[in-house]
């Protein structure tokens with residue numbers, strides 16, 4: 001099969017990771033090759049020359065010019081969430097599928113508009129929920145879903161960091177509203193969905209920014225969720241703590257199953273069992289094996305989908321549930337009330353139709 005062609009929009013920041021670690025592999029395995037790259041920043045574009053082997057006439061500072069000048073099969077969107085919708089619009093107008101960074105967009109209204117536009121265009125879109133597809137999270141999910149430890153009762157998650165100084169978590173995150181939820185917790189919401197095997201029923205979020213956090217929006221939160229299958233979840237997220245206990249890729253999740261406590265802490269998965277007063281006996285569980293994880297794996301699944309393979313777990317149809325949980329949590333944080341996630345999504349989809 002001939003490699004697919006793509007235009008990537010956003011090659012600085014996280015887009016730099018795409019260009020160094022995700023896209024060269026897609027070309028190596030013959031799945032997809034670049035046709036053009038776009039970034040507002042000159043310096044970001046100059047790095048891409050060596051990483052993607054694109055000549056100057058394939059590098060653009062404006063997305064519309066790149067899309068008008070080159071026909072590709074799909075667009076890769078790695079710009080901040082507030083710009084996702086305009087790039088998706090351009091891709092659809094040029095008859096292209098879309099692989100976008102998370103979240104779908106920066107508001108539930110924009111997410112729902114994108115959802116309707118993609119559906120009515122007949123094109124395909126998926127969202128890169130990188131951390132759910134990391135090796136340690138997939139191992140925990142596999143152990144829970146194996147059924148070997150009985151039914152799942154509840155899950156605890158923790159993501160705590162010392163990124164309190166301005167720009168220590170990328171400049172734009174220190175300026176936007178609700179940075180913890182929009183830019184961090186969205187991944188953990190998706191992990192809770194995959195570990196429980198369910199969408200969310202209700203969410204209650206309390207978020208704030210401590211005086212020492214150099215953020216315009218809320219950097220800290222405590223969140224409870226009830227999933228549609230009855231499993232309860234509790235989450236602690238913080239970007240302005242005095243230490244990084246469980247940062248990116250090192251998050252903590254503990255799944256309490258009837259016949260075993262499955263704990264993931266800083267990439268080590270342990271099974272714990274014990275009696276009423278003895279210390280639990282711990283057994284380290286081996287991590288799953290596969291060639292690649294996170295974005296390289298997600299990008300490969302996306303190309304296979306475009307070539308007639310099965311839809312990936314992060315297709316828009318499913319990922320809208322992750323967006324619903326994210327923005328329902330933000331609504332809860334702003335109103336102080338628990339939010340019915342499914343009713344919230346139904347209403348938003350109806351209003352944006």
Ligand SMILES: NC(=O)c1ccc[n+]([C@@H]2O[C@H](COP(=O)([O-])OP(=O)(O)OC[C@H]3O[C@@H](n4cnc5c(N)ncnc54)[C@H](O)[C@@H]3O)[C@@H](O)[C@H]2O)c1
Pocket residue numbers: 009010011012013014015038039040041044061062063077078079080081083101102103128129130131170172183
């Ligand atoms: N999956 C993950 O683990 C992960 C990690 C980091 C970031 N992200 C996501 O990646 C996206 C980008 O985040 P980032 O950290 O790279 O942001 P960033 O601000 O560090 O970089 C964004 C890049 O896009 C360029 N850009 C911005 N708007 C543009 C536009 N309209 N046209 C062309 N270029 C434009 C900027 O010049 C910059 O080079 C966000 O959606 C973010 O949530 C995902």
